[in-house]
Amino acid sequence: MSVHLKHVFDTLLAALGPQHWWPGESRLEIMVGTVLVQNTSWRNVERAIGNLRESGVLNLVALLDLPIQELADLIRPAGYFQVKAKRLQNLFAFIRDDCGRSLETMFGKNMESLREQLLGIHGIGPETADAILLYAGGMPSFVVDSYTHRILARHGWIGYEADYHEIKDYFELALPQDPQLFNEYHALLVCVGKDFCKRTNPKCPSCPLIRLLPSHGIIEPA
DNA sequence: TGCCAGGCCGGGT
DNA sequence: ACCCGGCATGGC
Numbered sequence: 001m002s003v004h005l006k007h008v009f010d011t012l013l014a015a016l017g018p019q020h021w022w023p024g025e026s027r028l029e030i031m032v033g034t035v036l037v038q039n040t041s042w043r044n045v046e047r048a049i050g051n052l053r054e055s056g057v058l059n060l061v062a063l064l065d066l067p068i069q070e071l072a073d074l075i076r077p078a079g080y081f082q083v084k085a086k087r088l089q090n091l092f093a094f095i096r097d098d099c100g101r102s103l104e105t106m107f108g109k110n111m112e113s114l115r116e117q118l119l120g121i122h123g124i125g126p127e128t129a130d131a132i133l134l135y136a137g138g139m140p141s142f143v144v145d146s147y148t149h150r151i152l153a154r155h156g157w158i159g160y161e162a163d164y165h166e167i168k169d170y171f172e173l174a175l176p177q178d179p180q181l182f183n184e185y186h187a188l189l190v191c192v193g194k195d196f197c198k199r200t201n202p203k204c205p206s207c208p209l210i211r212l213l214p215s216h217g218i219i220e221p222a
Numbered sequence: 223t224g225c226c227a228g229g230c231c232g233g234g235t
Numbered sequence: 236a237c238c239c240g241g242c243a244t245g246g247c
Contacts, residue, residue, distance in 0.1 A: 034228090035229095037227090037228055037229090038228080038229040038230065039226095039227065039228085039229045039230080039242090040227055040228080040229085040243085040244075040245095041226085041227040041228085041244090041245070041246075042227085042228070043227090043245075043246075044227080044243095044244060044245060044246090045228095047244095047245090048244095076243085076244075077244060077245075078243090078244075079227090079242080079243040079244040079245080080229090080230095080241090080242045080243055080244085081242090081243070081244080082242075082243090083230085083231085083241090083242055083243095084242090084243095087230085122230090122231080123229090123230065123231080124230085125229060125230050125231085126229095126230095127228075127229065127230090128229070128230085131228080143228085145228045145229085146227090146228075146229085147228070148228095186228085187228095189228095190228055193228080194227095194228090223247105224247105225246105225247095226245105226246090226247090227244100227245095227246090229242105230241105230242095231240105231241090231242095232239100232240095232241090233238105233239090233240090234237105234238085234239085234240105235236105235237085235238080235239100
């Protein structure tokens with residue numbers, strides 16, 4: 001199995017090249033992006049982050065003082081802007097109250113305990129927590145998303161009923177705990193999803209998804 | 223024009 | 236333990 005997943009990675013990397021994730025110029029910007037991108041296209045998130053940057057509030061001090069309605073108005077293009085504004089404030093409050101307003105302190109924590117703390121924040125679920133750990137913190141926490149689930153299930157590598165942590169374990173138990181590997185792997189899976197999953201019905205098990213290099217070990221769905 | 227996008231939460235059964 | 240609706244903008 002470990003040979004299998006590493007082989008898939010090598011094949012994807014050779015075919016698609018490094019993805020240079022996560023897009024963003026600071027750890028704080030990356031964290032903001034992980035919340036804004038929840039069930040939303042990255043294109044829309046870019047506009048929202050652009051608004052924050054142009055307004056000069058893309059820093060912790062400013063964000064901690066920004067009234068929620070002003071925050072919501074700035075992130076409007078990302079959709080769900082009222083709930084996401086609250087979720088962002090919850091995350092900022094965690095950094096303020098439980099990390100001494102310091103990202104150094106935040107990511108100096110033990111990964112497992114920090115993950116549990118992040119999951120305790122209202123609006124931060126497993127994917128967002130893992131994306132923060134991996135892409136903002138450089139910690140080896142594999143990120144699972146809907147593409148990952150669909151790609152693996154349609155190849156028959158996992159069942160459709162597999163839950164988030166089953167899939168996370170599937171990768172983490174088979175691969176070395178290398179942040180750079182986890183970083184690139186998740187990014188490549190999303191890239192595959194974007195390029196090959198467009199306009200497919202995720203509820204249709206026979207819908208063609210992956211046509212990438214079957215001769216290299218990535219098989220066609222049944 | 224309807225469906226989808228790098229989720230998550232709360233209420234109902 | 237599921238299943239479902241709500242949240243919302245922009246692209247194709």
